[in-house]
Amino acid sequence: MVDAFGAAGPRHWKGRRARSRTEEWVKSIIEDVRKDTYSEEKGSALYEMSFHKELNGRQLDAQMASVELINVLRPIVAIATFIVFAAVAVHEYPEVKHQLQSGSPEYLEMFAQEVRRHYPFGPFLGARARKNFTWKEAEITEGMLVLLDMYGTNHDERLWSSPNEFRPERFKDWDGRLFEFIPQGGGDPAKGHRCPGEGITVEIMKASINFLVNSLDYNVPVQNLSFSLARMPSLPESGFVMDNIRRK
Template sequence: MTDSTLSLLAQGYGWLPERRRRAGGGPVRTRLLGRPAVALGGPGAVGFFYDERHVRRQAALPGPVLDTLFGRGAVHTLDGTPHRVRKGMFVRLLMDEARVRDLVARVDTLWSRELARVPGRPIAVFDTAGQVLARAVCAWAGLPLSQRAVRRTARDCVAMVDGFATPGPRHWRARRARRRQEKQFARLVRGARAAPPADGHAAPTVLETVARHRDAEGRLLDPHTAAVELLNVVRPTVAIAWFAAFAAHALHAWPAEAARLRADGADGPDGPDGTGRTDRARAFAQEVRRYYPFAPFAAGRAAADLEWQGEHIPEGTLVLLDLYGQDHDPRTWHDPERFDPERFAGRPPDPDTLVPQGGGDPTTGHRCPGEDITIAVLTVLVARLAAQEYAVPDHQDLSIPLRRVPTRPRSGVVITPVTPAA
C-alpha cells in the first residue's frame, strides 16, 4: 500500500475527507510515516475511537508532533490509571467554574483595552489575541514572568502550534520554541517546589498544583514532565487565537450575523451570569468552531484486533478519527457548508457530534478538559468584537488555505477601530 504522508502534506484538511468520500463514507486504509493506518468517521465513530478498549494513545503520536505540539511524556500519551490520575489534575484546574470565570474576566479586560486604543490604529486580530491570551493565562496560572518573557512565551506557543504538522522552517521554529519554553517552565517548577506552600486559605495556583502533582505511583513529576504539562495549560489557551481570527473572519464574511450580535448586545456584551456569555455570541462561537478548520484528525493505536463497519483492524494499527470531516458530515449536519449559528441557538451541541478539538468524555477520556475555557473565552472575544465599530481594510489576504495545517486567514484579519470600544 502506498504511503500517503506526502499526499497529506500536499492536501491538508481535504486529504482525509476526500479519501472517505471516495470510500463511500466507510473506513479508509492507508499508510502514514510508514505505518499501516485506518481512518474512521461518521455516526458512531467518535464513541468507538474514544473507547480505551479499542484505541489507546501510548506510542501512537509521532515524534515530530511530541517535539512540537504536546511534549514528551504529556498526558496525551498515557492510558489507563496513569492517564486518569494525570487527567484528574487538568480537570480540577480547567473545569472549575470559578477558575474559568477568573480567566475569562482577565481575557475580557485585556481584550477590551486593546480594542479601546487610539481609533484608526490597525489591529491584527490573530497576533493581538495571541498576546492577550498569553498575558491572561500566565497571570491566571501564577507564573512569575516579566512582560518581556510573556511576550516571548506567546510567540513560542504560536510557533509550537503553527509548526507541528509541517516539515521545513516552521517545524524547526516549533522545536526551538518548545525547547526554550520547557527550560523556562522547568525553572518555574523548581522554584515553586523550593518555595513554602501557599497559605492554607488560598487555592493553589496552576503552577503550584502542577509542581506538586504526584503520579499514579505517588511520585512527583520530574521537572521536565511538569514543565510539559504546565505548557499544556498555557499553549492551548494561546491557541484560541486561531479561533479569534476565524471569528473576526466570520463577522466580516456574514455581516447579517454580526448585526444580530450587535443588536443582541446593545446593552453590553454581558449575559445574565456576568461572564460575557450571551446566547447568540455563544452559538456564534460554537459555529465558528464547527465551520472553520482547526485539527484535521486525531490519532491512536488499536488496543486489540478490532472490527469497524466490517473492516478488520489488526492490533497496533494506527487509527485516525476524521475531525474536520466529522464537523462537515452531511449525515450529521444539515447543509454543513453553510455558516449558521442557529444550529446551536438555545441548546448545547452533542459532544460526540461537534469535535473540533476531539471527542469523548473530558473528565476521564482524552477529550480536552480546556474545551469549556475555549468556548467561554471565544464567546467573550466574539461579543466584544461585535460591539466594536471597525473597518476591515481591503488590502489584505483573507483567504484560508486548506492545504496549510494548521490554517488561518493569511492576513490574520486586520481591523481598524473607528471608535473606542464601549
C-alpha cells in the same frame, strides 16, 4: 509549539525545538521559585505548580512541573485560532453582527459553536493503531495511520442541514451529540480523546466575541482570508488584519 503540532518537516522540527527551549526555561524558573531566588505570589499558577505534591507526598519533578505549567498556557494560545475565525465570521457574515450586539447570551453561544463547526482548527487528527481491530467492517491493523476527518464530519450533509452555510441558529435545538460535532475531538472527554478544555474554549470565545462587537470599532483592509485544509492548525492566509482600531 501549537502552530507546529500538525506540521511535518522543518516547521515541525522548529516547533519541537521551541518546546524544548520553553520547557527548560520554565523549569529554571520553577527551580528558582523553590530556592526562593524568584519571588512569586502564593496561589498563582507558577507558585502552586512549583510546590505541588503528588499523592505519595513527593514534590512534583521540576521537569514535569514545567510541562504542566505550560499546559495551562498552551490551550489559551490554541483558542486564539478560534477567536481569529470568529472575527472572520463577523466580517464575512455582517448580518450576524447586529444579533451579537443585542447582547443575547443564547445567540452568542450559538455563534461560538457555529464558528467551531464551520471553520477548521485542526482539519483532521492522526494516530497509529496500537492493535488490530475492526470498526464498521474496516480492518485496522497495528501500526496503521488512521485519520479522523474532523472538518469533514462537521460538514457532513448526513449530519448537518446545509453544512456549508454559516447558520448559528442550527444550534438552537442542538442535542449535544458527541460524535457528530467534533471540532476538538469526539466522544466523552472523561472517557475518550476529546479536549477537556472545550467548555473553557467556548467561554473564552464568547468573551472575546462580545468585546469585539460591542467594545471596538475597526476597519478590515483587503486581505486573503482563505484557509488551507492541509495545514494544521489552520488559519486564514493573511491572519485577520484590522486597522483604525478604536474603543466605542
